[in-house]
Amino acid sequence: MWLYEKMALASENLKKEAKKAGVDPDRLIFAGNLPKEEHLARIKLADLSLDTFTYNGHTTTSDCLWAGVPVVTLKGNHFASRVSASLLTAIGLPELITHSPEEYEKLAIDLASSPKKLATIHESLILNRESCPLFDTKKFTTNLEKAYQLIWNNYLSGKNPQHIVVVDQ
Known part of the structure; x- marks a missing residue:
C-alpha cells in the first residue's frame, strides 16, 4: 500500500499497526512531497x-x-x-x-x-x-467567463442574486 508521508511518527505507527494485524510492514510504502x-x-x-x-x-x-x-x-x-x-x-x-x-x-x-x-x-x-x-480547460474557462457575465448582468439590472446556469453551446 502506497501512502502519503507527512510525519515519520505517523508512518511508524501505521507500520506497527500493520504488523499487529499480520501484514508485513514493508508492504507499506510512504512517499513525501x-x-x-x-x-x-x-x-x-x-x-x-x-x-x-x-x-x-x-x-x-x-x-x-x-x-x-x-x-x-x-x-x-x-x-x-x-x-x-x-x-x-x-x-x-x-x-x-x-x-x-x-x-x-x-x-x-x-x-x-x-x-x-x-x-x-x-x-x-x-x-x-x-x-x-x-480536463477541458478551454471550455471550463469559457463557461466560467459566461457565468461571470451573467452574474454581472444580473447585478447591473438591480436583481437579487440568483442561481446561474451556463449552458454549453
Missing part, C-alpha cells in the same frame, strides 16, 4: 487508487486520473464525499463509483486481480483525458 511534474510521474507507477470514504480525494483523485490511474470511490452523502464520483463521471468512468462499502471492496479486489481490466481502464483514461469535460 515532490514538485508537481515528479509527483505526476510517480503516480503513474500505481496500478489502482483507492479513494477514502468520508472525505474523498480532490486534487489527489484529479492527479491520478490525469496520470491514467483508475480510482475506485464510494459515493457519500455530502460534498466532500462526492467529489471523486463527480470527477469519475466527468472523465467518463462512472463504473468506478460504488454505493456501499461492500461494493467498494468487491470492485477494488476485482480490479486488483484483473490486470487486463486495469489496462483497459488506463487506456480509456488516457483517451478520455483529451475528450471529456474534466
